[in-house]
Amino acid sequence: MTNTNKIQQTLRDSKAARWGALVLLASAMFFGYIFMDILSPLQELLQIQREWDPAAYGRYAGSETFLNVFVFFLIFAGIILDKMGVRFTAILSGSVMFLGAAVNYYAVSDAFVGSSAETFMNNFMNLPLSWWNITPFFDGMPASAKMSAIGFMFFGCGVEMAGITVSRGIVKWFKGKEMALAMGVEMAIARIGVAVVVLGSPVLASIDPVSVSRPVAVAVLLLLIGLISFICYAFMDKKLEKQLGENDEEKDDPFKVSDLGKIFSSKVFWLVALLCVLYYSAIFPFQKYAINMLQCNLSFSAEQAGWIFFVFPLGAAAITPFLGNFLDKKGKGATMLILGAVLMIVCHLSFALLLPATQSVLVAYLGIVLLGISFSLVPAALWPSVPKLVDSRLLGSAYAVIFWIQNIGLYAFPMIIGSVIQSSNPGVTNPLEYNYTVPMLVFASLGVFALILGFMLKAEDKKKGYGLELPNIKE
Numbered sequence: 001m002t003n004t005n006k007i008q009q010t011l012r013d014s015k016a017a018r019w020g021a022l023v024l025l026a027s028a029m030f031f032g033y034i035f036m037d038i039l040s041p042l043q044e045l046l047q048i049q050r051e052w053d054p055a056a057y058g059r060y061a062g063s064e065t066f067l068n069v070f071v072f073f074l075i076f077a078g079i080i081l082d083k084m085g086v087r088f089t090a091i092l093s094g095s096v097m098f099l100g101a102a103v104n105y106y107a108v109s110d111a112f113v114g115s116s117a118e119t120f121m122n123n124f125m126n127l128p129l130s131w132w133n134i135t136p137f138f139d140g141m142p143a144s145a146k147m148s149a150i151g152f153m154f155f156g157c158g159v160e161m162a163g164i165t166v167s168r169g170i171v172k173w174f175k176g177k178e179m180a181l182a183m184g185v186e187m188a189i190a191r192i193g194v195a196v197v198v199l200g201s202p203v204l205a206s207i208d209p210v211s212v213s214r215p216v217a218v219a220v221l222l223l224l225i226g227l228i229s230f231i232c233y234a235f236m237d238k239k240l241e242k243q244l245g246e247n248d249e250e251k252d253d254p255f256k257v258s259d260l261g262k263i264f265s266s267k268v269f270w271l272v273a274l275l276c277v278l279y280y281s282a283i284f285p286f287q288k289y290a291i292n293m294l295q296c297n298l299s300f301s302a303e304q305a306g307w308i309f310f311v312f313p314l315g316a317a318a319i320t321p322f323l324g325n326f327l328d329k330k331g332k333g334a335t336m337l338i339l340g341a342v343l344m345i346v347c348h349l350s351f352a353l354l355l356p357a358t359q360s361v362l363v364a365y366l367g368i369v370l371l372g373i374s375f376s377l378v379p380a381a382l383w384p385s386v387p388k389l390v391d392s393r394l395l396g397s398a399y400a401v402i403f404w405i406q407n408i409g410l411y412a413f414p415m416i417i418g419s420v421i422q423s424s425n426p427g428v429t430n431p432l433e434y435n436y437t438v439p440m441l442v443f444a445s446l447g448v449f450a451l452i453l454g455f456m457l458k459a460e461d462k463k464k465g466y467g468l469e470l471p472n473i474k475e
């Protein structure tokens with residue numbers, strides 16, 4: 001048998017095997033995205049049952065990115081991924097997600113109330129709220145919120161580590177094949193997780209007796225299934241690696257930490273990383289304010305506004321795989337990034353200027369639909385483009401550095417927008433009376449900067465020939 005024949009007959013050449021691997025990787029991510037937002041729709045219940053005020057909830061939510069951003073955990077995660085491989089890192093990230101989530105569950109469960117852990121947490125890290133303004137803990141924060149924040153911090157490390165591992169794993173199985181489609185399907189499944197949780201979490205909590213910890217318990221069990229999926233994936237990965245054997249180029253030229261300099265000194269890498277942080281900072285932080293923004297402009301209840309917003313993750317889930325498929329067959333990755341940024345600017349500008357003037361539900365739906373299309377175009381083109389720009393040995397670290405830079409934006413922008421809302425609404429105390437024009441203009445301006453970077457990326461691609469506009473599948 002020739003070498004070429006040997007390469008053709010690995011597990012990744014079987015459609016069923018590589019899509020099977022994707023199902024295992026995507027399931028774990030799906031459960032991760034479910035846990036990420038499990039408490040988001042339960043803020044009122046947390047206040048009633050566990051005495052979490054909005055400040056405590058805000059600190060809890062911000063703790064997800066804390067270790068990744070400030071302790072550089074994501075950078076270490078990338079190094080672990082490139083040194084130890086997809087199998088090891090998948091199991092490690094699945095375990096960290098599960099353990100962090102289990103601590104989070106214990107903190108909101110009835111077992112925590114009156115326990116010695118509660119007494120301990122009451123005296124733990126009673127920092128003044130002003131301390132650098134980055135602490136996830138503060139004086140007077142309920143013990144359950146502090147303990148939850150610790151769990152959520154570790155969960156945050158696990159889920160972001162899983163994110164880069166899954167992207168790396170998809171490249172391993174799908175490079176030269178339907179890679180963008182596979183990434184699109186994986187992201188679509190994750191978006192469905194967000195939609196499921198918005199509706200499912202309050203339903204689970206409201207079963208008699210009403211309990212804020214029940215949805216969290218279910219989500220922890222799902223994470224256990226996610227860990228099992230990663231373990232099953234590891235068997236497939238091991239078999240593939242055995243088959244790749246000596247044909248694996250990465251074995252001859254293993255990853256060295258000093259290689260990270262190659263990532264940091266690459267202009268095209270910085271263009272992608274900055275585009276990513278600007279674009280995603282106008283998406284995920286916007287999600288946190290979207291319901292309130294719609295309520296203020298349309299005089300709607302949270303439920304009515306929620307139904308408009310619901311179109312966003314579901315729309316993105318429906319379209320992303322098709323755009324991934326388009327990228328695989330036709331290319332045009334840089335153009336898709338530019339178009340996605342344009343649609344985001346149009347959407348945020350219409351929310352800033354047109355919606356307050358018209359108070360029209362149609363304008364709200366059109367804006368959300370445009371944003372859904374944008375949130376399909378950019379992720380579908382962005383993540384599959386990274387392997388075209390970075391050496392495959394450094395891919396885990398490259399994804400990790402991009403996620404790290406993105407996490408800085410995801411950490412900072414909810415706070416920045418919160419301050420902008422306050423300063424542009426002097427004297428307004430009723431949260432249903434905020435004017436969102438200035439905050440939405442801030443989001444739109446992020447889109448403008450992302451658009452400029454999109455054009456610069458396209459020009460750099462034309463100059464250096466990275467192949468961003470070329471299809472992934474060569475006929």
Ligand SMILES: C[C@H](NC(=O)[C@@H](N)CCCCN)C(=O)O
Binds near residue numbers: 379383403406
């Ligand atoms: C694949 C990509 N994921 C990310 O960018 C994560 N770093 C998201 C973190 C979400 C934090 N709430 C995506 O979902 O498009």
